[in-house]
Amino acid sequence: PLSIDEISATLKTIGLDTVPQEPNTYPALNPFDIYRSHITELLAKSSGIDAKIIYPTLAWTMKPENGDLQLAVPALRQKRKDMKEFVQELVDGFPESPLIEKPTINGTWISFFFKGAPLISLTIPTILKSGASFGFNPNFGLRDPANPSAGRKKMIVEFSSPNIAKPFHAGHLRSTIIGGFLANLYEGSGWEVLRMNYLGDWGKQYGVLALGFEKYGSEDELVKNPIGHLYDVYVKISADAREEAESIKEKKEEITKLKGTGEDTSALEAEVKKLLDTGVDEQARAYFKQMVDGEPKALGIWKRFRDLSIEKYKQTYARLNIRYDEYSGESQVKDESMDNAAKIMAEKSVSEDSEGAVIVDLTKYSKKLGKAIVKKKDGTSLYLTRDIGAASERMEKYHFDKMIYVVASQQDLHLAQLFKIMEIMGREDISDKCQHINFGMVKGMSTRKGTAKFLDDILEEVGEKMHEVMRANDEKYKQVENPEKVADVLGISAVMVQDMKGKRINHYDFDMDRMTSFEGDTGPYLQYAHARLCSIHRKASAAVTDIPSDLTTADLTLLKEPHAVDLARQLASWPDVFLNTVKTQEPATVLTYLFKMAHAVSSSYDHLQVVGSERETMLARLALYSAALQVLNNGMRLLGLSPVERM
Ligand code: ARG
Numbered sequence: 001p002l003s004i005d006e007i008s009a010t011l012k013t014i015g016l017d018t019v020p021q022e023p024n025t026y027p028a029l030n031p032f033d034i035y036r037s038h039i040t041e042l043l044a045k046s047s048g049i050d051a052k053i054i055y056p057t058l059a060w061t062m063k064p065e066n067g068d069l070q071l072a073v074p075a076l077r078q079k080r081k082d083m084k085e086f087v088q089e090l091v092d093g094f095p096e097s098p099l100i101e102k103p104t105i106n107g108t109w110i111s112f113f114f115k116g117a118p119l120i121s122l123t124i125p126t127i128l129k130s131g132a133s134f135g136f137n138p139n140f141g142l143r144d145p146a147n148p149s150a151g152r153k154k155m156i157v158e159f160s161s162p163n164i165a166k167p168f169h170a171g172h173l174r175s176t177i178i179g180g181f182l183a184n185l186y187e188g189s190g191w192e193v194l195r196m197n198y199l200g201d202w203g204k205q206y207g208v209l210a211l212g213f214e215k216y217g218s219e220d221e222l223v224k225n226p227i228g229h230l231y232d233v234y235v236k237i238s239a240d241a242r243e244e245a246e247s248i249k250e251k252k253e254e255i256t257k258l259k260g261t262g263e264d265t266s267a268l269e270a271e272v273k274k275l276l277d278t279g280v281d282e283q284a285r286a287y288f289k290q291m292v293d294g295e296p297k298a299l300g301i302w303k304r305f306r307d308l309s310i311e312k313y314k315q316t317y318a319r320l321n322i323r324y325d326e327y328s329g330e331s332q333v334k335d336e337s338m339d340n341a342a343k344i345m346a347e348k349s350v351s352e353d354s355e356g357a358v359i360v361d362l363t364k365y366s367k368k369l370g371k372a373i374v375k376k377k378d379g380t381s382l383y384l385t386r387d388i389g390a391a392s393e394r395m396e397k398y399h400f401d402k403m404i405y406v407v408a409s410q411q412d413l414h415l416a417q418l419f420k421i422m423e424i425m426g427r428e429d430i431s432d433k434c435q436h437i438n439f440g441m442v443k444g445m446s447t448r449k450g451t452a453k454f455l456d457d458i459l460e461e462v463g464e465k466m467h468e469v470m471r472a473n474d475e476k477y478k479q480v481e482n483p484e485k486v487a488d489v490l491g492i493s494a495v496m497v498q499d500m501k502g503k504r505i506n507h508y509d510f511d512m513d514r515m516t517s518f519e520g521d522t523g524p525y526l527q528y529a530h531a532r533l534c535s536i537h538r539k540a541s542a543a544v545t546d547i548p549s550d551l552t553t554a555d556l557t558l559l560k561e562p563h564a565v566d567l568a569r570q571l572a573s574w575p576d577v578f579l580n581t582v583k584t585q586e587p588a589t590v591l592t593y594l595f596k597m598a599h600a601v602s603s604s605y606d607h608l609q610v611v612g613s614e615r616e617t618m619l620a621r622l623a624l625y626s627a628a629l630q631v632l633n634n635g636m637r638l639l640g641l642s643p644v645e646r647m
Pocket of ligand 1: 158161162163198199200387405407
């Protein structure tokens with residue numbers, strides 16, 4: 001990034017002798033920080049109001065006519081009877097500045113407008129020199145900002161967490177997309193991030209599956225397509241189990257009927273007993289018991305399912321730019337951790353016996369939390385029990401400062417129960433650091449062939465559709481080096497952007513036509529904006545031979561047009577958008593900005609042509625577009641998208 005000396009040198013040419021820097025601001029990383037500090041310094045001096053009060057009152061504006069920053073005068077909490085008079089006084093007393101225009105009054109607000117030329121000479125070099133890191137701020141994750149050697153804060157982001165051998169449904173897709181984004185967000189903030197996938201890989205259903213594999217499985221199929229094959233096997237064996245249950249029910253009804261007439265029912269009763277003792281259900285139970293007891297053969301089969309599923313997942317995650325530091329899962333939670341938790345819960349009277357099971361009555365704290373079962377009558381653990389054990393294990397292993405669970409809002413209750421139980425067990429050291437990031441449902445996610453089962457099928461189909469769209473423009477299509485690959489990336493962008501553009505908690509409809517369109521706020525639109533910016537550079541290089549690699553040397557004072565200033569203004573605000581995203585934890589915060597910025601770029605093209613302009617003007621405009629490209633690229637990567645250069 002830019003050094004403070006470089007910023008200082010630039011500011012000197014603008015007419016500022018010192019770098020404005022209020023506490024905890026980053027002038028070399030964020031142009032807006034310079035402006036806030038500068039306004040604060042001037043106003044503190046002219047009004048006598050404490051800088052500490054002024055700085056946090058300087059706010060973003062929603063409309064450009066309200067300026068670049070605005071200040072609500074009543075929020076300064078000065079005891080003044082006549083507010084109007086006070087506002088006027090502040091504005092009148094405000095000195096001339098090389099960076100900003102004379103402030104203007106808007107009711108009880110004061111608006112500050114940045115001067116165009118200094119904004120450009122400050123912003124464009126900052127972006128070009130900071131490159132891929134522009135906007136991000138590694139200081140946020142420091143344990144102690146005043147003392148970097150104290151290290152970085154640590155976080156676990158648990159996301160995706162599908163259930164092996166079961167379909168990867170829309171909820172898992174959302175968790176994957178949002179979780180990947182959050183991990184990038186905190187990494188960009190300088191946190192040490194551990195990406196964790198907590199697989200659903202334990203429970204009686206894996207006994208059922210193993211049994212099913214003995215009956216219906218094929219070694220070849222398993223290796224070829226583990227997830228699909230295991231799913232088929234599971235469907236078949238589950239059908240068998242259902243049939244058996246039906247048959248037991250019918251026979252029992254028959255027995256009741258016959259008993260009324262006094263006929264002999266012993267033969268039927270024997271049949272029922274046989275089904276109960278030897279049927280799928282019992283066999284699966286016995287199988288799972290062997291797994292729990294650590295019987296090597298039973299565990300071996302299950303482990304193969306698990307390993308093969310993970311291999312396959314990894315390929316899909318790679319398409320989405322995601323990799324994990326740890327594949328944990330329900331199966332990995334140690335009995336010891338769960339026993340230990342059970343002991344603490346009993347000792348602290350957090351838990352109680354209830355008809356042979358163990359429960360935690362959380363209604364004392366809130367009706368909504370209800371009563372949670374932590375141990376079944378037969379002594380086995382549950383989903384919740386395993387989460388309790390897992391949370392303590394993770395703390396022991398990683399000493400995290402924050403842990404995020406990215407799970408659908410359908411599990412709001414589950415996570416609320418988990419966090420509350422940890423707290424009343426006396427583990428506030430854990431519960432205080434946990435956060436559930438939830439999200440709404442995707443409706444109608446299906447392929448043309450029918451209701452979707454597998455993520456890969458969806459991605460395949462969206463990719464095909466994008467390929468069709470690309471082929472429609474033959475001339476461009478011929479220039480794309482690997483069109484299948486690009487189509488795949490575009491398809492993935494389409495899915496991801498549709499998923500991230502609304503607030504997380506909202507449900508949305510999976511709409512293949514809308515998401516793959518180039519019009520409107522879509523993934524393909526963003527990719528197109530990116531590719532077009534790339535092509536500007538290519539075309540300029542083709543037209544003129546000696547374009548300097550360092551465009552900060554261009555004469556930026558040539559960028560005088562309102563479109564240039566407006567674009568620079570938007571680019572300068574990207575670090576603040578990032579900052580705000582850390583607060584909202586919403587990918588939509590980034591997307592809303594990127595769309596707005598991309599629109600500003602696209603409306604500049606007619607006014608700020610590159611090829612065909614005079615050399616110096618061309619270089620200056622190229623610098624501006626390069627800065628826009630950099631910001632778009634940084635934003636897209638933050639979201640987990642792979643920006644394309646041609647399409
Ligand atoms: N495997 C679970 C499911 O598919 C999600 C796991 C969420 N994470 C957790 N720690 N409970 O529903």
